[in-house]
Amino acid sequence: MFDQLDPVILARAQFAFTVSFHFIFPAFSIGLASFLMVLEALWLSTNKSLYLDLFRYWIKIFAVTFGMGVVSGIVLSYQFGTNWSVFSTKAGPVIGPLMAYEVLTAFFLEAGFLGVMLFGMQKVGKGLHFFATCMVALGTLISAFWIVSANSWMQTPVGFVINAKGQFVPAGSWLPIIFNPSFPYRLVHTVIAAYLTTALVVGAVGAWHLLRDRAHPHARKMFSMAMWMLALVTPIQILAGDQHGLNTLEHQPAKVLAMEGDYDPSPDGAPLVLFGLPSNRDAVVRYKIEVPKIGSLILKHDPDAPLPGLTDFPRDKWPAVPIVFWSFRIMVGLGFAMLGLGIWSLVARFRKRLYDWPWLHRLAVVMGPAGFVAVIAGWVTTEAGRQPYTVYGQLLTSQSHSPLAAPAVATSLAAFAVVYFSVFGAGTFYLLRLMARRPEQDESEPPHVPQRAAGITPAPGIYEGPIVGGADL
Amino acid sequence: MTYTFDLTAVWALIIAFAVFAYIVMDGFDLGIGILFPTFRVGEERDHAMNSIAPVWDGNETWLVLGGGGLFAAFPLAYAIILTATYPLMIAMLLGLVFRGVAFEFRWRHARHRPLWDAAFTIGSLVAALAQGITLGAILQGIQVQNDAYAGGWLDWLSPFSMLTGVSLVIGYALLGASWLIWKTDGETQHRARRLAFVLGIGTLVAMAAVSAATPFLHYDYWRRWFAMPGVLVTAQVPLLVLISAVVFFWSLRRGAERLPFLLALALFLLGFIGLGISMYPFVVPRAVTIWDAAAPEQSQIFMLVGAAIIVPVILAYTGWAYWVFRGKVGAHGYH
DSSP states (O other): OOTTSOHHHHHHHHHHHHHHHHHHHHHHHHHHHHHHHHHHHHHHHHOOHHHHHHHHHHHHHHHHHHHHHHHHHHHHHHHHHHHOHHHHHHHHHHHHHHHHHHIIIIIHHHHHHHHHHHHOHHHHHHHHHHHHHHHHHHHHHHHHHHHHHHHHHHHSOOSEEEOTTSOEEEOSOSHHHHTOTTHHHHHHHHHHHHHHHHHHHHHHHHHHHHHHOTTOHHHHHHHHHHHHHHHHHHHHHHHHHHHHHHHHHHHOHHHHHHHHTOOSOBTTOOOEEEEEEEETTTTEEEEEEEETTHHHHHHHSSTTOOBOOGGGSOGGGOOOHHHHHHHHHHHHHHHHHHHHHHHHHHHHHHTTOTTSOHHHHHHHHHTTTHHHHHHHHHHHHHHHHHTTEEETTTEEGGGTSOSOOHHHHHHHHHHHHHHHHHHHHHHHHHHHHHHHSOOOTTOOOSOOHHHHHTTOOOOTTTSOSTTTTOTTO | OOOOOOHHHHHHHHHHHHHHHHHHHHHHHHHHHHHGGGSOTTHHHHHHHHTTTTTHHHHHHHHHHHHHHHHHHOHHHHHHHHHHTHHHHHHHHHHHHHHHHHHHHTTTOGGGHHHHHHHHHHHHHHHHHHHHHHHHHHHHOOOEETTEEOSOTTTTOSHHHHHHHHHHHHHHHHHHHHHHHHHOOHHHHHHHHHHHHHHHHHHHHHHHHHHHHHHHHOHHHHHHHHSTTTHHHHTHHHHHHHHHHHHHHHHHHHTOSSHHHHHHHHHHHHHHHHHHHHHTTEEETTTEEHHHHOOOHHHHHHHHHHHHHHHHHHHHHHHHHHHHTOSOTTTSOOO
16 A cells, blocks of 8 residues: 555655654753753852752753653664665765764763763762763753754755765865854754743743742742743844855755745845745745845845846756745744743833733743744754755755665654654653642652652762752652 | 774774673663563562663663764665664664653653553563564675665564574573662562573573574685684684683572673673674675775774764763762662
8 A cells, every 4th residue: 555655755754753753852952951050050059949949840851851852863863774875875974973973972971971960969969960960961062063063064065075986075174064054053043942942941831830829939930031031042043043044045045945935036126925825836926925125135135136036946956845935934933923922021020020910921831832843843944945955956865765665664654653642742741740730849859769768868968058858858 | 104004994893892882781771671570560660770760871872873883984884784674673763762761751650650661661672672683684694786785674584583683682681680680689689680590591592592593594604613723713702601601600699799790791792702703894794894884084084083082981971970870779779
């Protein structure tokens, strides 16, 4: 029954599914690791138990998220070989070392210190524990550095030559490969996105508990911290996104034209298409609502600047415009909604109503998952926009896949779908349960029943401070 | 001044080291997963789980280094092997998903715990079995044409690969049982000791069966192991296995706590050396050598600089993490 299906489409669907599912977790854990580092630093510097309570509350959520990120990430490191063997053979000499550096410099760092961060507070004392937290946070950022570098090289490949075997090999220095033209923009945009995603979740959890008890000190603190982050960082992200777009126009013009829905060239300045239904077949955007000249104003910072159209490019080199067009609008729309929430929180703070403005809190709850949606939409835009290539302009997707029959790929895709929805569905349920519970005074450490069942007492002197005496100790 | 220094062989050694580090470290924690149903619900299971909770993530990272390193240093081998063993790789990855999430999920909801304990066992079993079958599939040979896999998607399935699959499951279970002898006490330790005895016998039988079957797969293996004068070297491997086995059972009887684990590791190391004798310098036997599969020099040098600096640092802080959680998991508290 699967024989009519195209194995390339199936392999693409499988990669898109597994990578999208995976990225949900790091999008949250990159930001959460830094948030935990800040909380622990605040606890150590102020000695206020509130920060330790929040640290312990969020570290349980971090542990569940991180575990799901690890297992879904291992899948990806193998999927290049299983489903994209030709790509692996050809691009391996360039992409492989970047990913190997990610493993060496980031994954081991995170994994090595995670155990101490989760379970080691009483074993190593405060200072070393804080060090472990910092290493985990640093690991998440180093990981982002390498993987975004590898992805960016596929978008804007430079610094390579093609050898006799048809492989991409470094032409000389690795620096131009690592710091390829789109890398700095994509890295900044991705890391800020992770921070905003986390701020939205933390803000939503705080708001949820404020709606039940607006005097709750922990809920207030986390809501306030999240809203500062949102208010200050969303404008920076919009600016970073704009710069990233200009960079994409320079290196991957067809992608930007697909995002904008510009099939026809605009010699006197391109309009901004707000909405419409693009059709690749007829090369037209139907029912479109557009604002004249604004497209050029955004992309060229000049309303009259001419822009090409997709019809200037060979037809078989167009990405699937409807996907790119819509995913881009979802991302941008959510970005401005985040800006709105941030501005509202500033107004509320200025009027001293941050903690008792139920409609603000309701909006913050609704916006809780917005970061995840925006992040996935953004990646869909850039990855679908890279098509029909795996290595932009160099290697076609249709020439990158493994020699696998459709039934094998269809079966594995179905297995991934069933397992991911059930396992990560359960994980999401546990996360929501953890978030639905209010942080408490003397919040417990990550749950490891035997320790308490066995009646362990920590060695005296290792662990002191005003917080000792909690039920968990 | 130029050094004649075979970068590719160095990388083969590094990847072999990563794979062995993975087998050793994830071996014992997959083994605990496989043995999980033999432990009583409650404290015994919690102890077994908690003896690996702080380190499992690091252990599994060696698998990512093995895969990622192969991708980077030997892209052709990575592409051929992973495509040839496609269903096994997918099964292994899904198995690792189930067991990986079980570490956290089992604490999150008391009523769901039996479910995640089952996921932990089945996931560990499937992952171990898939790895063992993959080993057999590589040894028995992979059909390669024009630098690409040229077989079907079930070519890996054979009696020999099933034998290696079951063997690795038994071997991992032995590592898990002997790890628990080290890390637990009381009833859990007692049970682990009895399991280790049975599994020790099972592992030796499995090693003997795989060793006996391998030379019959292909004449090349026969020549490597039995031709003079090489046999004088290769014969040391079974001899050392025998010595390690004797010391292993003696240490079990004597009630030693660390020695059984270290000797189980020695058995694995000898098995791994045996594998090296059978395969070197091929990465896909009789089809692709490490030099055929190697990435260009610039890629290998770039990574070697990083590996030379970073791997020792990784070993240092991994060692530190193990040291922080040293001692018995039950009596002295772990978490």
